[in-house]
Amino acid sequence: MTGYSESEERQALRREVAKLAATYGREWFTEKARAGEKSTDLWMEVARNGYLGINIPEEYGGGGGGIGDIAAVCEELAAQGCPLLLMVVSPAICGTIIARYGTEEQKRRWLPGICDGTGTMAFAITEPDAGTNTHNISTHAHRDGHGWVLNGRKIYISGVDEAENVLVVARTEDAGTGRVRPVLFVVPTDAEGFEYRPIPMEIVSPELQFQVFLDDVRLPADALVGDPDTPDGGLVQLFAGLNPERIMAASFSTGLARCALDRAAAYAKERTVFQAPIGTHQAIAHPLAQSKIEVELARLMTQKAAALYDAGDDAGAGEAANMAKYAAAEAACDAADRAVQTHGGNGITQEYGMAGLLVATRAGRIAPVSREMILNYVAMHSLGLPKSY
Numbered sequence: 494m495t496g497y498s499e500s501e502e503r504q505a506l507r508r509e510v511a512k513l514a515a516t517y518g519r520e521w522f523t524e525k526a527r528a529g530e531k532s533t534d535l536w537m538e539v540a541r542n543g544y545l546g547i548n549i550p551e552e553y554g555g556g557g558g559g560i561g562d563i564a565a566v567c568e569e570l571a572a573q574g575c576p577l578l579l580m581v582v583s584p585a586i587c588g589t590i591i592a593r594y595g596t597e598e599q600k601r602r603w604l605p606g607i608c609d610g611t612g613t614m615a616f617a618i619t620e621p622d623a624g625t626n627t628h629n630i631s632t633h634a635h636r637d638g639h640g641w642v643l644n645g646r647k648i649y650i651s652g653v654d655e656a657e658n659v660l661v662v663a664r665t666e667d668a669g670t671g672r673v674r675p676v677l678f679v680v681p682t683d684a685e686g687f688e689y690r691p692i693p694m695e696i697v698s699p700e701l702q703f704q705v706f707l708d709d710v711r712l713p714a715d716a717l718v719g720d721p722d723t724p725d726g727g728l729v730q731l732f733a734g735l736n737p738e739r740i741m742a743a744s745f746s747t748g749l750a751r752c753a754l755d756r757a758a759a760y761a762k763e764r765t766v767f768q769a770p771i772g773t774h775q776a777i778a779h780p781l782a783q784s785k786i787e788v789e790l791a792r793l794m795t796q797k798a799a800a801l802y803d804a805g806d807d808a809g810a811g812e813a814a815n816m817a818k819y820a821a822a823e824a825a826c827d828a829a830d831r832a833v834q835t836h837g838g839n840g841i842t843q844e845y846g847m848a849g850l851l852v853a854t855r856a857g858r859i860a861p862v863s864r865e866m867i868l869n870y871v872a873m874h875s876l877g878l879p880k881s882y
C-alpha cells in the first residue's frame with residue numbers, strides 16, 4: 494500500500510482477475526448453480542493463472558504474495574458475479590495455517606494442491622450443538638498407538654464435495670492433566686468413516702454446504718497440524734486462520750456489493766417510466782450513492798486489515814479485520830437490497846438474478862463469524878467493556 498491507494502502491482506492484479514472473471518460472469522455462475530453443476534472451470538483457470546495460491550510461499554507452488562493479494566482476487570471475482578467461497582477456506586484459512594504451522598513434509602504434501610486447484614481443502618469447525626460457541630465443540634480425537642481416532646459431527650461445511658481434504662477442528666484431553674485442547678487434523682474426504690450430506694440452502698451457488706459425520710476415522714500421526722502437547726494445543730494454529738478468514742469474508746462481501754451496485758446503476762440509467770430514467774429520482778439515486786460510500790469505506794478498512802496482517806501486526810490486524818468484516822457485510826446487505834429495489838419487479842426475477850445477491854450477501858452477516866460476535870469483540874477489545882458471554 495502506498496499512501497491511500499494500493500500498489501500499482503495490486504491494481505494490475507485486480508484488473509487481470511476482473512477481466513478473467515468477466516469472461517464467465519454472473520449468468521454463467523447462476524446457470525451452473527441452478528443446473529446443479531460446479532464452478533470448477535473458473536476455479537481451475539484462476540489456479541492456472543497463479544491467483545489461487547497467490548498468498549502461499551513460492552517454494553510450495555504459490556505466488557509468494559500476501560493476504561492482500563488473495564483478498565483482491567476474491568473481491569474481483571465476486572464483483573463480476575462469480576463469488577468463490579472456497580477461496581476463503583482453501584488458500585486463505587487452510588493454506589495460511591499449514592504454511593505457518595505445518596511441518597516441512599506437510600507443506601510439501603498439501604500446499605501445491607491448494608495452489609494448483611487439484612487439492613482443495615475445506616475447513617470444519619462449526620457443530621450443530623456448539624454453534625458460535627466453538628469452545629464447546631464435541632468432535633473428539635483420541636490417541637490410538639501412534640495415530641488418532643476421530644468422532645463427531647460438523648455442520649454447514651462448505652465445499653466438502655469439491656475437496657480432497659478437510660481441515661477438521663477437534664478436541665482432545667491431555668492424558669496427564671485432563672485439560673481439553675483444540676487440535677487440527679487434515680482428513681481426506683475419502684477416509685473410511687468420513688461421510689457428508691448436502692444441506693439444502695437457499696443460496697444460488699455451485700458451492701454447497703454439508704453436514705459431516707466422522708465415525709471412528711483413523712488418522713496417522715502426521716495428519717495433525719501443530720503440536721498437541723503445547724499448553725494451548727492447536728489454539729495458536731486456529732487463531733492464525735482467523736484474520737485471513739475475516740479479511741477474505743470482507744472482500745467476498747464488498748465484491749458482491751460492487752456487483753449489485755454496478756447492475757443497479759446500469760439499470761437506473763436505462764429504465765424510464767415517467768419522463769426521465771429512474772436514476773434521475775433521488776429516491777433511487779441517493780440510496781445507491783449511500784451504498785457506494787459504505788462499500789468504499791468497508792474496502793478501505795479491509796485493505797488496512799490486509800496491510801497490517803501482511804506487515805506481521807497480528808494484533809492490529811485483528812481489530813481491523815473484525816471491523817472490516819462487519820462493515821463489509823452490512824454494506825453488502827444494504828447494497829443488494831437497494832439494488833433489488835431499483836429493479837422493481839425485475840429485482841425478483843431469475844432473469845435479472847438480483848434476488849440471489851440478497852441471500853448471498855445476507856450469509857455474510859452470519860458466516861464465518863456473525864455480526865453479533867464481532868460487536869462482542871469490539872465492545873470488549875476496542876472499548877474495554879466486560880465480556881458478555
Ligand SMILES: Cc1cc2nc3c(=O)[nH]c(=O)nc-3n(C[C@H](O)[C@H](O)[C@H](O)COP(=O)(O)OP(=O)(O)OC[C@H]3O[C@@H](n4cnc5c(N)ncnc54)[C@H](O)[C@@H]3O)c2cc1C
Nearest residue numbers: 616617618619624625649650651856859860861863865882
Ligand atoms: C453459507 C455458509 C457457509 C459456511 N461455511 C462454513 C465452513 O466452511 N466451515 C465451518 O466450520 N462453518 C461454516 N459455516 C458456519 C458458520 O460459521 C456459522 O453458521 C456461524 O458461525 C454461526 O453459527 P450458528 O449457525 O450455529 O449460529 P448460532 O451459534 O446458533 O447463533 C445464532 C444467533 O445467535 C447469535 N449469538 C450467539 N451467541 C451470541 C452471543 N454470545 N452474543 C450475541 N449473539 C449471539 C449469533 O450471532 C446468531 O445471530 C457456514 C455458514 C454458512 C451460512
